[in-house]
Amino acid sequence: MSVGLSAEHPARAEVLALYRPLLERLAGAAAVDPHRSAMVDEAGEVWSRPGFDTVLSQERLRFSPFDYQLATMQTVLRRMRGRAILADEVGLGKTIEAGLVLSELRMRGLADRALVITPAGLVGQWREELERKFALPTTVAVRGGWEAGEDRPVVLASLAAARRDPLKSAVIDERWDVVIVDEAHRLRNPSSASGRLARALRTRYLLLLTATPVENRLQDLYELVNLVAPGLLGTAAQFRSTHGTAETGVEALRNVAALRARTRGIMVRHRRSEVAVMLPQRLAETVLVTPCDAERSLYAEITARIRSEARAAAASQRMTLRSLTRLAGSSPAAVAPTLDKVGWSDLAARARAIERPRKIDELLARLRSHVERGEKVLVFTAFRNTLDALAAEVAAAGIPAACYHGSLSRRDKDAVVASFRDDVPVLLSTESAGEGRNLQFCHVMINMDLPWNPMQIEQRLGRLHRVGQDHDVLLANLVSRGTIEERILNVLESKINLFELVVGELDMILGRVTDDFDFETSVFTAYVSAEDDDAFATSLDDLGADLARARSDYLRTRGAVDQLVGED
Amino acid sequence: MDPGLRFWLRYVDDRGGLTEPAPDGTLVVLPPAVAAEFDLPDELIVTADPDVAREDGMVLLATGHPLLIRAADTALTDGDVGVVALVAPTTPAPDTTQLQDRVREQFPVEHGRIDVTGLPVRVDRPIVRVGALVTYTVSAEECYQERLECWVDALSGRQLGPDAVSRLQRAPRPEGPVTAPQAALESVTGALQQAHHILDTAAEQRRSTLSAQASDSHQRERAHARAYYDDVLQSLERRRASADHDRAELLAARTASTREERARRLLEIDEKYQARHEIRPFRLHAVLVPGWRVPVDVRRGPRCYPFTFDWLAALGAFAAERCPHCGAAAQLSVSKTRLGCLTCLPGTTLHEP
Numbered sequence: 001m002s003v004g005l006s007a008e009h010p011a012r013a014e015v016l017a018l019y020r021p022l023l024e025r026l027a028g029a030a031a032v033d034p035h036r037s038a039m040v041d042e043a044g045e046v047w048s049r050p051g052f053d054t055v056l057s058q059e060r061l062r063f064s065p066f067d068y069q070l071a072t073m074q075t076v077l078r079r080m081r082g083r084a085i086l087a088d089e090v091g092l093g094k095t096i097e098a099g100l101v102l103s104e105l106r107m108r109g110l111a112d113r114a115l116v117i118t119p120a121g122l123v124g125q126w127r128e129e130l131e132r133k134f135a136l137p138t139t140v141a142v143r144g145g146w147e148a149g150e151d152r153p154v155v156l157a158s159l160a161a162a163r164r165d166p167l168k169s170a171v172i173d174e175r176w177d178v179v180i181v182d183e184a185h186r187l188r189n190p191s192s193a194s195g196r197l198a199r200a201l202r203t204r205y206l207l208l209l210t211a212t213p214v215e216n217r218l219q220d221l222y223e224l225v226n227l228v229a230p231g232l233l234g235t236a237a238q239f240r241s242t243h244g245t246a247e248t249g250v251e252a253l254r255n256v257a258a259l260r261a262r263t264r265g266i267m268v269r270h271r272r273s274e275v276a277v278m279l280p281q282r283l284a285e286t287v288l289v290t291p292c293d294a295e296r297s298l299y300a301e302i303t304a305r306i307r308s309e310a311r312a313a314a315a316s317q318r319m320t321l322r323s324l325t326r327l328a329g330s331s332p333a334a335v336a337p338t339l340d341k342v343g344w345s346d347l348a349a350r351a352r353a354i355e356r357p358r359k360i361d362e363l364l365a366r367l368r369s370h371v372e373r374g375e376k377v378l379v380f381t382a383f384r385n386t387l388d389a390l391a392a393e394v395a396a397a398g399i400p401a402a403c404y405h406g407s408l409s410r411r412d413k414d415a416v417v418a419s420f421r422d423d424v425p426v427l428l429s430t431e432s433a434g435e436g437r438n439l440q441f442c443h444v445m446i447n448m449d450l451p452w453n454p455m456q457i458e459q460r461l462g463r464l465h466r467v468g469q470d471h472d473v474l475l476a477n478l479v480s481r482g483t484i485e486e487r488i489l490n491v492l493e494s495k496i497n498l499f500e501l502v503v504g505e506l507d508m509i510l511g512r513v514t515d516d517f518d519f520e521t522s523v524f525t526a527y528v529s530a531e532d533d534d535a536f537a538t539s540l541d542d543l544g545a546d547l548a549r550a551r552s553d554y555l556r557t558r559g560a561v562d563q564l565v566g567e568d
Numbered sequence: 569m570d571p572g573l574r575f576w577l578r579y580v581d582d583r584g585g586l587t588e589p590a591p592d593g594t595l596v597v598l599p600p601a602v603a604a605e606f607d608l609p610d611e612l613i614v615t616a617d618p619d620v621a622r623e624d625g626m627v628l629l630a631t632g633h634p635l636l637i638r639a640a641d642t643a644l645t646d647g648d649v650g651v652v653a654l655v656a657p658t659t660p661a662p663d664t665t666q667l668q669d670r671v672r673e674q675f676p677v678e679h680g681r682i683d684v685t686g687l688p689v690r691v692d693r694p695i696v697r698v699g700a701l702v703t704y705t706v707s708a709e710e711c712y713q714e715r716l717e718c719w720v721d722a723l724s725g726r727q728l729g730p731d732a733v734s735r736l737q738r739a740p741r742p743e744g745p746v747t748a749p750q751a752a753l754e755s756v757t758g759a760l761q762q763a764h765h766i767l768d769t770a771a772e773q774r775r776s777t778l779s780a781q782a783s784d785s786h787q788r789e790r791a792h793a794r795a796y797y798d799d800v801l802q803s804l805e806r807r808r809a810s811a812d813h814d815r816a817e818l819l820a821a822r823t824a825s826t827r828e829e830r831a832r833r834l835l836e837i838d839e840k841y842q843a844r845h846e847i848r849p850f851r852l853h854a855v856l857v858p859g860w861r862v863p864v865d866v867r868r869g870p871r872c873y874p875f876t877f878d879w880l881a882a883l884g885a886f887a888a889e890r891c892p893h894c895g896a897a898a899q900l901s902v903s904k905t906r907l908g909c910l911t912c913l914p915g916t917t918l919h920e921p
Contacts, residue, residue, distance in 0.1 A: 015761045023757060025646075025649040031653070032648065032650035037851075039582055042571065042574065042575035043575060043850075047640045108630075271833065273792070273796040273833055274833075
């Protein structure tokens with residue numbers, strides 16, 4: 001008897017392939033075992049209930065995560081079984097999401113052996129976040145290894161250290177429960193030292209954090225996905241034949257929807273447009289202050305000598321001269337001691353003779369105005385000597401202020417922040433202020449000097465411009481006319497719109513200029529290499545053009561990532 | 569007991585391990601192969617209570633633990649496969665007249681009549697039972713897993729109703745080894761596609777229901793994204809209006825990229841809510857239902873067409889049949905040239921059987 005089903009259902013081969021393992025067993029024609037049937041039913045229950053319904057770690061958290069961050073944690077643990085790429089847009093808290101996953105796994109005894117690999121510059125930040133927000137003990141791995149304490153600390157390692165022996169061998173030898181890699185796009189190249197390290201690690205759970213899982217090449221995505229879920233995208237040959245060759249740009253790839261559907265199973269990506277986290281605006285103002293004659297001539301003399309000396313200087317001396325240039329841009333009080341140290345006592349004496357720089361006048365006027373309006377003000381300077389000078393002037397002006405700097409003990413720092421929150425309207429601070437501290441009760445910031453490293457500017461802003469800030473953040477940059485800082489600010493504002501970038505975007509832009517791009521070094525090199533200020537201006541224009549290109553590249557990449565991986 | 573841990577203990581038992589209740593937990597002795605499979609010691613005490621595990625140093629195994637998931641995965645992959653035989657009837661087949669009355673009652677024939685032409689012969693009618701886990705992804709955040717099952721008559725490809733399934737599940741089963749003829753196994757294989765089609769259709773219906781429930785979220789998310797981008801674009805436009813040339817260019821570029829992003833985002837939201845499902849079969853039973861094969865002629869005047877029907881004692885009914893000509897599940901019909909059904913024979917009135 002023919003039932004003629006083949007014509008109705010052309011996918012016969014596909015169906016048979018799906019059932020083949022069961023059919024092969026049926027060929028043995030053994031009787032059904034009722035105990036086994038019951039066990040398989042229970043297996044179905046277990047498989048259907050992935051657990052993690054209750055967040056055990058929540059009461060240990062020292063902050064309140066956003067709903068979407070908690071949802072991400074559950075998605076990663078329930079659906080993705082603890083192996084995922086966290087690809088949120090910059091600034092949405094990938095670190096928090098990873099910390100939540102780690103914390104929950106540890107609470108359940110599933111992550112005693114945890115490793116976090118981050119760029120060297122972020123090790124401290126991770127340590128701070130894990131300890132302060134998640135109450136997780138940490139230890140930092142160094143060349144020789146790490147301390148395995150009784151409380152099973154989370155091991156933090158910089159990527160630079162972990163990819164080289166002897167630390168490389170140590171992390172590879174360990175069988176980890178969970179490995180978290182921040183800025184994981186650095187692992188894309190399987191033949192690079194970082195890529196080889198990632199592929200040699202043994203871990204049950206793996207979280208890769210990157211806002212850019214794909215740059216311009218399709219192969220980037222394949223490599224990262226393969227780390228998390230080997231085989232998900234098929235073999236490299238299958239992947240190429242389905243979606244495009246390794247070098248295929250994102251614009252030309254095929255079967256995008258199918259690729260997105262696949263990657264959704266292992267990737268979470270949130271955009272600002274979909275989460276209820278709206279940061280207020282940043283309103284930046286550049287205040288050009290005209291220095292007095294003594295200031296102007298001192299600055300001109302210092303920078304001229306620096307340019308002259310630096311051309312023939314050894315590397316270490318060049319570093320000193322660079323610091324000197326920045327000190328000169330901050331305040332006469334800051335630069336005087338270093339001028340003495342380099343033997344330019346004549347200039348040191350002239351610096352000390354300047355009683356009150358014009359920028360201080362401007363600062364005091366602004367502080368009075370804000371204080372009258374009942375606004376708290378955070379004043380930043382890069383240098384302790386400037387801070388001390390400011391403290392004296394502000395006190396003399398009768399404006400109550402607290403001072404925060406790196407030499408204070410933890411308890412004193414806490415007391416200073418509490419005083420700023422509850423009592424005084426002004427906090428004078430060096431860069432170290434408020435790492436991980438809640439300063440959102442203040443929304444006015446004044447930069448007395450400008451860091452040459454744009455990331456430091458970003459970090460300063462990040463103290464106030466963060467989730468939880470209800471007001472638009474007002475930022476005033478006090479810059480003396482004719483200084484290098486004035487030119488830097490011009491480049492950063494006009495070429496990449498620095499102060500209007502979203503938190504975290506600056507890092508993405510700077511990382512695209514060149515592999516080892518360092519803005520501060522580039523500026524100083526341009527300065528000392530230039531014959532005169534006009535040549536320096538031309539060099540800075542070129543630097544600005546590089547930044548503008550990097551910015552366009554970043555925007556293009558962000559689009560490519562969205563196009564390829566969609567969202568969670 | 570936590571269902572996950574209960575399953576794992578059963579799994580260990582199935583693999584030859586031993587389990588025994590202990591204070592606050594369960595003592596487990598694992599065979600070497602299982603210990604190696606899970607990277608566990610040969611002997612351990614397990615509990616599903618995190619506090620007990622922390623304080624008493626027991627191994628915490630509760631739903632969600634990867635070890636349980638792995639065991640469940642293995643159990644499901646190995647599946648529940650085999651042959652089920654039902655006890656053959658000990659009484660003789662109903663007499664020919666009774667069978668003829670029953671078959672005429674159950675299978676009315678358009679323009680024809682069924683006559684029993686010989687003695688019934690003992691047969692085992694193969695029925696395929698298929699069980700599967702279905703994962704429904706309604707949106708990126710919503711994912712459900714449910715079980716589906718169907719019983720399909722392997723020869724006709726017709727699905728059994730709930731009453732028939734219930735009768736077969738209650739029917740007594742013989743002790744001792746079971747043998748299934750090769751032909752029965754082949755017919756089971758042949759019916760698999762139909763069984764899968766039935767599961768897939770049911771899954772699609774369920775998915776539609778779930779998807780409709782997610783529709784509000786979909787609209788909310790679209791509205792949220794629209795509001796967000798409108799706000800961003802207005803803000804950019806406002807700033808551009810008062811910006812100098814260089815800055816205005818930057819803001820214009822940002823506006824363009826934001827517009828592109830908005831279009832992408834809205835498309836993605838729609839895509840995100842395109843529900844899908846995935847079927848993972850884990851059960852395949854060949855159920856051999858004893859019965860009597862009854863030879864008949866389907867007559868129209870002097871013309872007669874031989875056919876057979878299977879009387880299944882456990883169901884108290886004949887097995888459903890399909891049109892011998894076109895395979896449709898429609899009422900049989902006889903023409904002057906052949907036996908067919910209301911679907912394939914022209915000029916007949918179409919009724920669902």
